[in-house]
Amino acid sequence: MSVKTLHDLFVHDLSDIYSAEKQLSKALPKMARAATDPMLAQAFTDHLAETHGQIERIDQIVESMQIKLKRIKCAAMEGLVEEGKEVIEEVEEGPVRDAALIGAAQKVEHYEIASYGTLAALAKHLDQPDAVKLLLETLQEEKSTDDKLSKMAEQGGGNAAAAAGKEGGDTSKASGKDAGSASKAIAKDDGDASKATTGVKKSGDAATTKKSSDTGSSKKAA
Ligand SMILES: [Fe+2]
């Protein structure tokens, strides 16, 4: 597929996030089952319901703009889901795995925040106010989920420390803090992305997002 115009780019990016949401809707139930803390499991289950609503919003945009989505697979989400699987397989069940699951889930949320911020900016540029509204609703849900996960990482630090000993405690504290900083950094970047009207801005923001997300990874720290 050749992308020549901002409209083409919008269709491409919307197709990409559609694939991402579909992949995530299959992964979230597994993450919920793998979580030890019932509150974390519930957060994953709640976000699954939101994800179904987000897929419906994409369907609404497709209908209102009379566009056709491309059959593409979001490679980024495939990788992030794969990392989530590794967490479940490699990290022992309990608070440490919960901390790792939160880290994996926040990487997903940051990817979605960057994607929806860019899509909303593109829709604005294409003069599609209905699409902008729907995309910003989803963007807000992704940000709220990210905030919720950051709070859980901070609160869960004590539990992980008790369960995993001194080393685990340090790791959890570090990951909680980093996750918070990463979220703040993304929120800022995202604001820039919303103002951006070209795709060039996106690659810069996406790079920043990935970097801060990786740095804040509790999985790596663990
Ligand atoms: Fe989503």
Ligand SMILES: [Fe+2]
């Ligand atoms: Fe999400």
